[in-house]
Amino acid sequence: MNSDKQSVASTGFVNRKRKPRVGTILLIVALHILGLYGLAKAFAPDMTATVERTVVSAFTVTVTAPEEETPVTEPEPDEGAQGDPGLKATPKPVTAPTSPIKTRETPAPRASSTGAANTSGARDQGDGTGADGSGLGTGSGRDGGGTGGVAATKPQHVSGRINNARDYPVPPGGRDARRGTEVIVRVIVGVNGRASNCSVYKPSPDPEADRITCQLVVDRLGFKPAQDAQGNPVAAPFYWRQRWF
Incomplete structure (x- = not known):
């Protein structure tokens, strides 16, 4: 205290420690x-970098953002899309009414006639197919077993002849070319x-x-015609063989 006062007296200021x-x-x-x-950092950059990472990791806070909810949107209907199917119609069972009218059964018509199975002509006698007369023939008016109009005999050559040498011209190879052939x-x-x-x-080989x-x-040739069973002449085929010797 006294020293402070002395200091103040000598300097005119009070010295206080702050x-x-x-x-x-x-x-x-x-x-x-x-x-x-x-x-x-200037003299040891690797050490400072390690210290920085350690300090930063100590104060690093991982913040997880909440998952955003994906809005659910309903699909818009296509203007040309098919509509929902309608309910399936089920028909009601229908029962046909019973007819009050009873129908009569029509019996089958009776056969026009009866008889033996081997009778086919217009008359009831015989086994033939003719329209008149009796017997086993197929004619229409005569009796007997003939067939009527069918040749019972063959035609016969009765006149005329063909000469191999005079009636035929000599072939290109001579007559020996035709010898031994026939038509x-x-x-x-x-x-x-x-x-x-x-x-x-x-x-033959020669047309x-x-x-x-x-x-x-x-x-040139003449024939006796064929005859049927009654001796009447009828037309019939005939085969002529011509040989060259």
Whole structure:
């Protein structure tokens, strides 16, 4: 106290010691730390990087964002889409009414006649198919077992002849080329005994000789006509064989 007073008396001011402030102290400490950090980063960058990662990871807070709910949207109907099917119609059972009218059963008609199975003619006698008379024939008016109009005998050659040497021309290879061959022609012998409608039934190697044979049979030969069972002349076929020797 006395010293303070002496100081004041000599200088005219009072010397009081002030207490340092907290903020000033913190500022000084921070400046020292920054200075040390700058020196360490300049001379030991790897160590400072490791320290930074450690400090940052200590203060890192992982924040998980809530999952966003996906809005559910109902599909819009297509303008041309098919509509929902309607209910299936089920028909009601229908029972046909019973007819009050009773129908009569019509009996089958009776057979027109009865008789033996072997009777087919217009008369009830005999087994034939003719329209008149009795017997076993197929004629329509005569008795007997004949067939009527069918030849019972064959035509017979009675006149005319064909000469191998004079009636045929000499073939290109000579007569020996035709020797040993034959031709068969077919004609129809009428009731007058004349032949007609000649055709080659079995040809020879010489078509020209076959043609000449047909012409000679029709023009030159005469026949006795065939006869039926009653002796009547009827037309019938005849086969003429011409051989060359």
